[in-house]
Amino acid sequence: xxxxxxxxxxxxxxxxxxxxxxxxxxxxxxxxxxxxxxxxxxxxxxxxxxxxxxxxxxxxxxxxxx
Numbered sequence: 001x002x003x004x005x006x007x008x009x010x011x012x013x014x015x016x017x018x019x020x021x022x023x024x025x026x027x028x029x030x031x032x033x034x035x036x037x038x039x040x041x042x043x044x045x046x047x048x049x050x051x052x053x054x055x056x057x058x059x060x061x062x063x064x065x066x
Contacts, residue, residue: 027034 024034026032
């Protein structure tokens, strides 16, 4: 017969593994980076470069009302 602590440990283990697999599947469905390849980091870096490029161009323009 299994002790109650063994049952709790098994349930917690299944929940953790299920959440990791569920998170991976969610990221795959939503086309979010899963961290499985180096090109995923390029997507984030590309977004930062676009942001900096856009705001660097507008940096010289004064948006204040004097």
